[in-house]
Amino acid sequence: xxxxxxxxxxxxxxxxxxRVVAGLFTGPTCVEATALLLEVAMQLGHKVEARAVSxxxxxxxxxxxxxxxxxxxxxxSFLARRGISAPLIExxxxxxxxxxxxxxxxxxxxxxxxxxxxxxxQFEPLGEQATPIFAQNVxxxxxxxxxxxxxxxxxxxxxxxEFADLDFSEARAQTTxxxxxxxxxxxxxxx
Numbered sequence: 001x002x003x004x005x006x007x008x009x010x011x012x013x014x015x016x017x018x019r020v021v022a023g024l025f026t027g028p029t030c031v032e033a034t035a036l037l038l039e040v041a042m043q044l045g046h047k048v049e050a051r052a053v054s055x056x057x058x059x060x061x062x063x064x065x066x067x068x069x070x071x072x073x074x075x076x077s078f079l080a081r082r083g084i085s086a087p088l089i090e091x092x093x094x095x096x097x098x099x100x101x102x103x104x105x106x107x108x109x110x111x112x113x114x115x116x117x118x119x120x121x122q123f124e125p126l127g128e129q130a131t132p133i134f135a136q137n138v139x140x141x142x143x144x145x146x147x148x149x150x151x152x153x154x155x156x157x158x159x160x161x162e163f164a165d166l167d168f169s170e171a172r173a174q175t176t177x178x179x180x181x182x183x184x185x186x187x188x189x190x191x
Contacts, residue, residue: 022118022132030119034105035171039179048109057155059129066123068103070158129153
């Protein structure tokens with residue numbers, strides 16, 4: 001792809017954007033981080049989407065896991081099939097439908113098959129597996145979930161768009177200036 005005469009690698013740009021955004025946030029700030037990552041990607045000319053999700057994630061070596069309400073039944077079955085009888089921990093709770101049934105947000109690129117989760121490090125029960133996620137070759141399956149698998153980590157993100165009752169447009173509007181600066185930095189690092 002060419003932008004202003006420069007060759008660009010959209011996957012490398014989005015990976016760099018994910019790393020930069022991940023470095024700016026700690027703890028349960030997925031809405032803010034997702035809003036910023038979405039705006040940075042758009043400033044760079046990439047079509048991406050923010051998605052509300054519920055998740056189930058487990059460290060395949062230790063059995064430690066985190067789950068949202070939608071992921072709980074799947075998680076229990078997933079662990080039982082592997083002979084792990086561990087109580088599900090770190091369940092999301094809260095007052096709004098988003099907090100109860102979704103609880104998390106990610107950014108996806110259908111065009112490039114990417115899933116970006118800049119705040120996955122908030123899930124401390126996963127230990128060293130709790131690091132920001134930038135996954136390639138990830139597609140929405142059965143119109144209901146994405147999964148990320150490595151040697152030691154399994155994450156299933158359940159689409160929960162119907163519970164995205166938060167005012168995401170306000171969060172996005174607050175990130176525009178910062179997103180422009182980050183995009184300019186990423187563009188500048190290509191020259």
